Structures are given as C-alpha cells and as structure tokens.
Amino acid sequence: MTHRKRTLRELATGLGFLLPNILGFLTFTTIPLVFSMVLAFSNWDLKRHNMFKEESISFLGIDNFIRLFSEPDFWQYLGNTLFFMMNIPFAIGGSLLAAILLSKDLDGGSRRAGLWLFASAVMVASLLMLIVVGMGSTGMTILICGLASMFLVGGTLGRTSVYRTLFYLPHFTAGVATFILWKKLYNPYTGPINQALRPMFDKVTNVVVSTPTPMIQAGFWAAIAIAMGLLFLGLRKMANQWRDGDLGSTAMVVPTIFLLLPAAVSFYNGWLPTQTASFVIGISAVCLLVWHLFGMASSGQEFPCKKSNGFGSAAMLALAFMVLQFILIGLGLTAYHLPVNAAVDGGLQPPFWLTSVHWAKPAIMMMGLWGAIGSNNMLLYLAALTNVPGDLYEAADIDGASRFQKFWNVTWPQLAPTTFFIVVMSMIHGLQGGFEMARTMTQGGPAGATTTLSYFIYTEGFETGRLGYSSAVAWTLFAMVFTITMFNWKFGNRYVND
Amino acid sequence: MELRLDTANRDPSKMIIQGVSGVGGDTWDVFSGAGMRFFHSMGLLEPVTKQAKELNYGLDKTFPALVPELSIDGEQYMFPCNVTTNLYWVNKATFRKYGMEPPSGTWDIETFERMGKEFTKKSNPPGKRRSYFITNRVDAYVLGRSFGTSQFNETLTRSTLNARGYTKALELIYKWTYEDHILPTAADMDAFDSEAGEGGPELYLFDKGNYATFLKGRWVLIRLREQQEDRLLRNEPLMELDVVQSMYSEFPNAIIATRAAAVYAGSKHKDLAVYFQAFLASEDYNMQIVRDADALPPNPIYMDTEAYYKPLPLLPNLQLIFKYQPSETEKISAFRIQFYEALDQVDRDKPWSISDLPRPPKPQLASDAQYQKQLIAFDKQYNFTLPIYLNEWGLHEKFSKATTTISVPPENSPFVLSNVASRMTRKAYMAMMNHIITPQEAAQQAAKHVNAEIDRNLAEHPQLRERYEKLLADQQEIEALRKAGKKVPLHLIRNPFHQAYYRDQGWLKETP
Incomplete structure (x- = not known):
C-alpha cells in the first residue's frame, strides 16, 4: 500500500468517526443558524407563510431591525436584561468567596468539631421546638430550618466534601424546581423571607415614626x-x-459615560423627589466632569500612551x-420616602417581591445570585485557587503582608485569567438568559418587569407568529453578545495579561 | 381503528410547530374562538360546514351565542366539547355565618360594593392581615361591558378600551382592591397560593370561607362535589351552593366560552375526524356532560332535562366494591349504560330508591352471600352522596338561564390576534395594579397598543386592507345613524357585544 493510499484511508477512517458529530452539528446548529x-x-410570518398558505416570503432588508429599534417594548426588555x-x-x-471558603481545611481538630456539633444540636432542637409548638401557618419555616440543620449535621460528619457538594447543589438541581421553591420563599405573607423581615420592618417603623422627618430625610x-x-x-x-x-484618551470615553450615568439618569428620569435634588445632582456631575477635564488639559499627559490603552481596567472600575452610585441613590430615595411609608396604615411592609413591579427584578437577581454562588464559576475558582503557587x-508572609494584602496582591492577580473567562x-449567559425564570415564575410580568430579550423572542415567535421579526431580535441579541465579547477580548485580555 | 390521545399536547406553541410542519393530530382541542382564529390565521384548521350538515352537528345544534366562537365568515370550524359561562359561586352559609343575607340572582355594583364592605369588615379580625374577601376576582371586560363598552368598536376595526366603560371598570377594580379591600391584591392571592395545593386555591378558599364567592363556570362542580363529599366524611354541614350573575351597571352580561374540537387541515384522516365532532353532538355525549357537570352540554336542548336540573349521584367506584375480574369489563360497561339510561328517566318528584334502578352485575368470583353484602355497600355508598346532589337542585337552571339570556361571546377582531391584544391589555392592567399608572392611563395605554398592533397588521398584511376599509365605512355609517338618533341595521354591526347591547337599548334594526 502506498503512503498516499494509506493517508487517504486514515483520513476516511477519521472522518467516518467524526461524521456523526459533524452531521449533528450541521443539522442542529449550522443550518438552523444560517436559516434564522x-x-x-x-x-416570514406563520400566519401567512407555511405549508398551508401560498403566499411567498419577501425580503425586507433591514426593516425588521428598524422596527425593532423603534419599538418601546424592545428597549424596556433590553433594559430588563x-x-x-x-x-x-x-x-x-x-462564587469567589464560596471557593475561598471551600478551599479551607475544615477538619480542624476536636474543638472545632465540638462547636459544629453544638451548633447542629441547637439547630435540630430549635427545629423540634418549632414543630412541637406548631410554629407558623407555613411549613416553609420548618423546611428552611430543617435544611440548615441538615447542612450543619452533614458538615459535622462529612466536612469539606459535604460542604462542596451542598454548595454545588444549585447547579445540578433542576431549574424549574428551584424556581418554584424560590417562588414560595418570596411569598409576600407566608414566605420565610418576609416572615423574617416583618419584625424588623415593625421595629424600623417604630424608630422612623418617633424620629423627626427632616432627620430621616437627611x-x-x-x-x-x-x-x-x-x-x-x-x-x-x-x-x-x-x-x-x-x-x-479614547479608552476614557466609555468608562466616563458609565461613571456619569447614575447622575444623568436621575436628572432626566425624574426619580428624585424634588427639582432641587435633580439640579444638585446634575450640576454637581457637570462641575466635577468639567473640573477634571480642565485639570487634565492644564497638566497634560506626563507619560503619553496609545489612545486605546487601559480600557479594560478603567471600564471595570467605572x-x-x-453600580455603587445607583445603589446609593436608591438607598437615598428609600430614606426620603421612609417617613411617609411608615406613617400609612400598617407601617412599613416588606417587599411583595414577585408581584411588585419594583421588586420582581431584584427578587430574581437574588435568586440568580444564589445559583451563581454554587455554580461552575465556584468550581473554576476552586481549581484556580489550587494552582496559585x-x-x-x-514571599508575601516574609514581607509581612496581611491576609487582605495577600489576597489583593497575590490571589486576585493570579486568578485574573479565570476571572476573565468567568x-x-x-x-454571554446574562444577555441570553432569563427565559426559564420569566416563564416559570412571573410570565414576564408584572407589567413586563421581568421580560428579557430571550422571553421576548419566544413571545414574538410563538404568540404572534412573526418568525422573521423574532429572528431579528435573536440576531440583535447575538450582535450584542458578539460585540461585548470582542470588547472583552480586546481590552480585558490585555488587562489579564498585564 | 386505533385512537390515540396525546394529553400532554395542549401547549399552543407545540401545536403550532406540529401543525405548520404537517404532523399535527387529526383532531385538535382548541380553547375558545380566539384559539380558533389564531390557528385559522395559519390555515391549520379544516372547514367542516358541509360535513357538519351531513352528520347533523351544524351550528344550529349548539348555543346561538356561540356561533362567532365556532365559525369564521360563515364557515364552521369547530364543535364544542363543552360550553361555559362564568358566574359567581356563593356558599350561602358563609354569608349567614356573619349575619348577612346572601346575594341572590343578580347584584348591581352598589349592592356588590356594600355587601363586600360589610363582609370584609365582619369577617376580618381587626388589626390583622386581611384574609377574607367578597370574591376572588372581577372580570374587567364583563364589568366594562356592563357600562356599554366593548374591547372593540361595532365593526371590530379599532380598540375602544379607552372608552368610559372600561376606564370606569378599572377604576372600580382598583378602588375595591386598594381602598375598600374587598378584593384580594396580587400579593394576597400569592400568599393563598402558597398555602393551598394542586389545582389552584380558589376552591379551598371558597370552602374555608376566605372567599365568600368565586367566579367560575359550572364545571367546577366536579371539584366541589369532591369537597362536599369530604365534608360529609368529616360530618360537617354541606356548603349551601348557589350562583349569582356578575355585578353590573346598566347591562347585565356574562361571557360565553367553549372548549371545542377542530379538524387539522393536514390530517390524513379528516373523514374520520369529523365523526368525533359528530359524537360531540350526540345524546350520549351531551348527557354525560350533563351528569358529570363538566360545564354545559354542547347542545342546549339537553339542559332542558330533569337530569340537568335535578342531578342524581353518579355511580360509585364499582371495582372497589365488587372486585370484578378483568374479563368482566364488557359486562360492567353494559351495566353503566343501562344504569345511566334508567337514572335519566327517574321521576325526581316521586319517591324512588336506588334499588329501583338496574343492579350491578354479580362478580364471577363472588358467592351469593358476598354479592348481597356488596349490593348493600353499593346502596349505602350511593345514598351517602345523595345529599350533595340534592343540595345542587335549583342552581343549574341559573347557569342555563344566564347562558341563554345574558351571555355574549368574547369580541375577536380579524385585525389583531386576541392573545396579543390580551397580553397588551394585561400589561397595562398590571401596571395600574402596581400603582405605576392610573386606571385612565391604563385604559388609554391598552387601547393605544392594541390599535398600534392593528395598524401594524394592516401594514404587514395588505390583503386585509380592503376589508378594513369597507368596515371603516360601515363604522362611519353607524356613527352617523347614531348621531341622527336612528336605529342601526344589524348587518352593519360585526361585534357580538354591540349586537346584544344595541338590541337591549332598542337601537338595533333587525335585518335578515
């Protein structure tokens, strides 16, 4: 057999083995992708174009995209996403915190084991007492306490491997089951979250009512x-x-916009309770920007660099x-409205979570946070932590570094490639996600508050039959994912390697 | 012939995908005229007008009010599996517990509000979270209709949700929920949901008295009968059931709806599929619906029977009592038919006994003594549930009366899909219930979005334009006639609600 013949034969054999995969990829990925x-x-509208209709499909150019960008719903759902x-x-x-905790050695001698056992016993005893006194109109409280007891007892017996398994639980638990569980946790009256919050809100109400309003609003x-x-x-x-x-210089533009966004949104959106507040925040932001620009112009760049340099780190920082500015403004608004809300019949009430248009998103985010902590990200960090030399x-110990300094100057930079990947x-997952939660927990409501782009694609495709338009939404989403990923690779990668 | 049922295939998106791919089931279970129009718009349904005439299941064999729900442009596509009209179920004992006289027959808005305030005040302990409400929900469309407002104008060309009636309905619902607290908020309902179990909480809450009334069709009796039996087992008094119509302002009304069977256009067995529709018009099927209380029978003539007005218990589980062998299946089936035929003939006004009816056959393996014991157990079991059915006598005619007098089908515009219009309306409604917009703004927003969707459909489907223009001209004619104080010919009005409303107001000129 000649060498050429043998090579061809080996190639055919190799392709033969690969063929099922290639065919699967072509049939279920490539062709649908090109088709969409x-x-x-x-x-293409199912109402007009299917095997029972004779109308032919027309090419619309970019009409679907023009319509999409002019549709208020799209912007609302993009905003939600x-x-x-x-x-x-x-x-x-x-997930990093969880990984760090799980990377610690928990088998720390008899004293620690005794403490674990004691905590477990207290928890189990509390649980039994709750059951004996028939605590709560809901079994949810008992269920939660039972789970906590199980964690403690399991941890006492099995140590690190048990905790690692438990932390990873959200990842291998079926999504819909956890969504239903969280729906119950968020129940406004009988859910354990609000049952725990209610006494706190009652206390805060008493404090707020007895404190002068200007003091609170300060x-x-x-x-x-x-x-x-x-x-x-x-x-x-x-x-x-x-x-x-x-x-x-160029790399500064987008991070600066990020930084100014909370002030700009507050100024234009009418969130703030008084016009004075809007002006204060608007004028302050403009003054700070002008002052810094003026300072930069007058001092000049001491060490010139490429205009696109340093975007990654600046964007992360910004x-x-x-996010912190938004949180602060939100907290400020809460403080401002606190006296009025505390004065109404019944005082301050815990959030109604999934049934409230304002709280549905944060509720789902908190659930997402729970899922993310015990996800593959945690495993990746856990693996990366073991690779830190x-x-x-x-060397850091010899230099007298504190725990935080060791984390900040050794661990965190060593984890940069993993962080970048995560x-x-x-x-990518964030932009594509939200469908299952919206469908299972809220049906995209209330008032579209939890409708994400992926859910929008579904409703447009199968509730209105507009498959062409729905595909346009999907490809717009892809364009966003692609742009952000390219952005990350171009700037973030450099940041990691630096 | 082999008949296969795909009971897990009810999701519309699944049906659409199978349908447009040519692999749909032969017969489809379709919810309401809105579902029919959606599938019809894709060409997935087979017209059956000719076959229905031949096999005697035409539109004349069902409720006249249902015609727009089963046909499009004069062509029949479906025949009902069952028919429903939602009324408010009342447990009279719940009202009496608080020293109140229960509502009876109908109630206007003022009566509803007054009774709601009185009930919630008396039932909810002061200083605690409210958990007792006059009812579970109020249908904004039905309430809006009672003010003379429909979702669409007379020719179904524009949304009229921004009209006074719907706005007023939203204002009332908002007030009843957040100011009077006679209706539960979404959070209240969510809380109830967690405490209840499978199948929705309304029934349990109605049973427990948390809801003094609740809005559902006659079909809910299937579950209520089970709950009544549980009460008997616990030696508790039965719920004293009754129904009242929806609260109204000037035009009492209800929505008639149907779950119907349609034939898939791509079916290879259309000739056989129509026989299933024909079966739905048969006496056997209709009487089964009458006895089971699975909503109302497709053919209204079967409501005019003793079996409907004065139901008697169904057969208990024979297998549990008689322990038949698998080979005795046919014998039991024959007995069932015989038993129910006899049961339907029982003169309810004269004394009768279960032993007067055909007796269950003797099991192969049972001795005579055992069989006698089993018969005693059978009679005991049957008589045990008798009070549940006697308790219902008097309420069934209220369903038939409401369905044949005040019920009007939902309005479906040919220019916008009902599910899309509902989604838009619901979004505005939820924004109102979350205090983001006022009821007036919610009504405006709903109408604006639905009208925008109509415009979009007209732009995307130019073939609709000609029909739309013609209807717009009719609309202008209607408005001119109304302005001149003249009666409007029936043929100009396409909206079934407006046909009924105009007739009620004396504004309609009946035309052939």
Missing part, C-alpha cells in the same frame, strides 16, 4: 453626597491613570462605581 439569519431579513446583568459582579464575588442628601463623592473618586482615578500613561504566599461567559 436569512429569516431575520424576511417577513441589562438590569439583570448588574448581578454579574456580585455573582462573581459570591439620609437622602447624605446618600447623594456620597454618590457624588464616588463620582469624584472615579473621575480622579481615571485622570491620574491618564496622566501616568495607563489610560488612553462599572463598579456606577505557594511560594508567592511564602466575566465573558457570565455576560
């Missing part, structure tokens, strides 16, 4: 001041990086500051 792309530029994605930093932080102004302080810090940090040549910690994947 063509669909996005067509007027992006809002849910604000959970990503917290989810990553949570909290609003304090929150605004801190938010502006954060804006100042963010701008100063970026200006310093620019001066030091760590951040290019995003973190942006021990000599780096030894960020990219989380953003």
